[in-house]
């Protein structure tokens with residue numbers, strides 16, 4: 002993905018995507034910051050921020066510019082990843098994708114709403130209708146010292162924060178991005194807290210951090226949903242004959258566990274990519290003469306709790 006604040010509909014990025022492309026790296030996407038963040042109350046909301054009479058946050062581009070840009074990039078076959086932390090900015094993004102569909106027709110493009118921190122209730126159904134992926138980032142979806150400081154949008158909005166359930170229940174595609182280095186790079190922290198919406202370490206007890214999803218739904222979020230959003234679900238994202246043998250073996254059976262406190266520290270014992278052994282944490286395959294690319298028995302320090 003190429004980060005850009007260009008004013009010319011991403012024409013420079015359109016060229017750069019070919020430069021960075023490789024067999025396993027697809028740079029055919031541009032990320033734009035449509036609005037700001039919650040800490041500075043610059044997320045663009047559909048109504049004023051609590052305690053404000055008119056301030057709704059900041060939009061970095063006009064709605065007209067957003068629409069022109071999304072229509073243009075859609076026509077060029079470049080995926081738009083729109084940073085939208087307020088429910089007003091995602092509303093404008095979905096409007097722009099609707100306009101792209103109207104002008105460009107159904108061309109298979111799968112655009113993405115990044116972070117999707119707050120979504121308007123009436124927009125949940127549009128993710129499915131417009132083939133837009135809702136990407137959620139775990140910074141604020143479970144209670145922590147960090148997330149607590151970001152709940153300025155008010156308790157009413159925070160109740161539905163990171164609305165995985167709302168998007169999934171209406172047939173939309175939801176995925177998770179770690180949002181590292183803002184949040185923990187360990188995806189298992191996000192995985193556990195999708196299912197619990199509770200602090201994995203039992204440090205905080207707040208319960209108004211959105212709706213949980215099932216372990217089966219969380220597994221799809223982490224696998225086939227991500228593949229679909231990238232347009233590679235025909236060859237990756239699930240275990241099927243004819244697909245790439247990209248597999249991990251875990252040190253525990255997630256279905257046997259009480260989720261809170263027992264999933265965020267999951268260890269991956271074995272990783273296969275296209276059938277090749279690339280990670281063998283316990284060197285279990287050594288006796289068979291197979292050596293993994295990585296086989297350390299310790300994870301890096303930054304992988305721990307942040």
Ligand SMILES: [Zn+2]
Nearest residue numbers: 084085115116
């Ligand atoms: Zn972002």
